[in-house]
Amino acid sequence: MxxxxxxxxxxxxxxxxxxxxxxxxxxxxxxxxxxxxxxxxCGKTTLCRCFNGLIPHFYSGKLEGDLVVKDLRVIxxxxxxxxxxVGLVFQNPENQLFALSVEKDVAFGLENVGMPREEIRKRVxxxxxxxxxxxxxxxxxxxxxxxxxxxxxxxSVLAMQPDVMVLDEPTSFLDPLGAEKIFDVINExxxxxxxxxxxxxxxxxxxxxxxxxxxxxxKGKVLFDGGPREIFASxxxxxxxVGIPKAVMLYQAxxxxxxxxxxxxxxxxxxxxxxxEIIIHDRS
Amino acid sequence: xxxxEGLRFRRVSSPIHKLDPRVKFVYxxxxxxxxxxxxxxxxLLILFFIQIPFILTARVQREWIRSMKGASLLALIIFxxxxxxxxxxTGHVWSVPLVEYSxxxxxxxxxxxxxFSIFFLTTSPDHLSLALEQSHVPYELCFAFTTAVRFVPxxxxxxxxxxxxxxxxxxxxxxxxxxxxxxxxxxxLIPLIVNSIRRSLQLAEAMESRAWGASKKRTNLYxxxxxxxxxxxxxxxxLTLSIAIYAKxxxxxxxxxxxxxx
Numbered sequence: 001m002x003x004x005x006x007x008x009x010x011x012x013x014x015x016x017x018x019x020x021x022x023x024x025x026x027x028x029x030x031x032x033x034x035x036x037x038x039x040x041x042c043g044k045t046t047l048c049r050c051f052n053g054l055i056p057h058f059y060s061g062k063l064e065g066d067l068v069v070k071d072l073r074v075i076x077x078x079x080x081x082x083x084x085x086v087g088l089v090f091q092n093p094e095n096q097l098f099a100l101s102v103e104k105d106v107a108f109g110l111e112n113v114g115m116p117r118e119e120i121r122k123r124v125x126x127x128x129x130x131x132x133x134x135x136x137x138x139x140x141x142x143x144x145x146x147x148x149x150x151x152x153x154x155x156s157v158l159a160m161q162p163d164v165m166v167l168d169e170p171t172s173f174l175d176p177l178g179a180e181k182i183f184d185v186i187n188e189x190x191x192x193x194x195x196x197x198x199x200x201x202x203x204x205x206x207x208x209x210x211x212x213x214x215x216x217x218x219k220g221k222v223l224f225d226g227g228p229r230e231i232f233a234s235x236x237x238x239x240x241x242v243g244i245p246k247a248v249m250l251y252q253a254x255x256x257x258x259x260x261x262x263x264x265x266x267x268x269x270x271x272x273x274x275x276x277e278i279i280i281h282d283r284s
Numbered sequence: 285x286x287x288x289e290g291l292r293f294r295r296v297s298s299p300i301h302k303l304d305p306r307v308k309f310v311y312x313x314x315x316x317x318x319x320x321x322x323x324x325x326x327x328l329l330i331l332f333f334i335q336i337p338f339i340l341t342a343r344v345q346r347e348w349i350r351s352m353k354g355a356s357l358l359a360l361i362i363f364x365x366x367x368x369x370x371x372x373x374t375g376h377v378w379s380v381p382l383v384e385y386s387x388x389x390x391x392x393x394x395x396x397x398x399x400f401s402i403f404f405l406t407t408s409p410d411h412l413s414l415a416l417e418q419s420h421v422p423y424e425l426c427f428a429f430t431t432a433v434r435f436v437p438x439x440x441x442x443x444x445x446x447x448x449x450x451x452x453x454x455x456x457x458x459x460x461x462x463x464x465x466x467x468x469x470x471x472x473l474i475p476l477i478v479n480s481i482r483r484s485l486q487l488a489e490a491m492e493s494r495a496w497g498a499s500k501k502r503t504n505l506y507x508x509x510x511x512x513x514x515x516x517x518x519x520x521x522x523l524t525l526s527i528a529i530y531a532k533x534x535x536x537x538x539x540x541x542x543x544x545x546x
Contacts, residue, residue, distance in 0.1 A: 088490075098434060111503050112497065
């Protein structure tokens, strides 16, 4: 079942001469873990802003084509209405936390929609537990590390129980360990709660093992759209300057040397497995 | 400014911190009214001392002493001004009541600083905003207030970063006379302001994404309710006020020197 469907989506920012994204047609199914990648300035963020109606309602500008999210036409619905279905987590964790305590921040969206207090309490506890930050509930945002702040941001979006979670480079302000923790949390939400995840990411090394659908963008257009193995293995994707996983690079290098692995590995674990198979095969 | 240092909130758990901010505000107003009612030293001294237990229960004595130290210079100025003007006014005679009067004026100021610092030291900005919200102040204003408080440390950190960056490029901040020094800060202010505008845009985006303004009837995770201690403080405030009014009307307040063996 498609949860997001775009048809020839084209958008120009106010005052812009060329469209930032053009002719984008995508289908995203419920429960998918999508990695959206591409060089800087390729329109990833712009596309994310479309999903919850920031474009066109907040940014104005010119939007053409069709975009349907969870059976709602984005053009016809307000951001606050769409926000219940699509949660957006931004790059800079600092600028998306408003309250003076973690708990209050997680409750912010729920308070806005006017949910009864008991229900807010339940949801806040649940969201804090899901993201593993129950022990931080009384803390002020500026006392937290970047990774913790980003988990608070995820929790506060999660508390709204959205169908889709869009994360726009959530780890670019974090160290590798913090990034890995964030990916673990996101993966858990995707697998356990069946939330559709759209992850914008440069560091594919860390992200790609969770992914089942990769979209590569360049110059405002969708370049590739498909499974991670076929996409990372393709020569053209490498040429766009997307940071493909190291295991895939190893696969390519081995292929150039005339050693063919059975499958394209995504993680170093998989690569080890495949290489071992070849070694065993050679010996026998 | 060290006076303001003493007004900065630190999270402590104490009976005073748990009081309803509205009640604490009533108490501060009472202290204010009573302090203004009297010129004499004795009632002001009493008012000063009955507030000490609050400070001790709230365990904010260190911050409180710091704010008092900050206020001490101002207190000294008030004392000297009163002393000198009274001296000139009453015909150039030094007398004991003259000193007492000036001390009274000084203590009035100290009592005011004392009660306000108790309020701000024991009330979290979160609670304060909640109190405003429940007093039917529009939510947008309360939100602006908490967000401002929330971003103070962020902006302070950013200003430091910009200062370091500009220094690394050869900007000398501490050179020249007063006007020159003020001008030196322009290269700090401009990036700070530009960054803040950018930040506010990102904040607006994040707010929108979390259903800002979705419902006219906004709910709140917390609610303020008056409890036993709160009624105690209200009672205490009323008692203080009525005793003060009674004393003002029916009792001739003696000079403190009547009790001192001089």
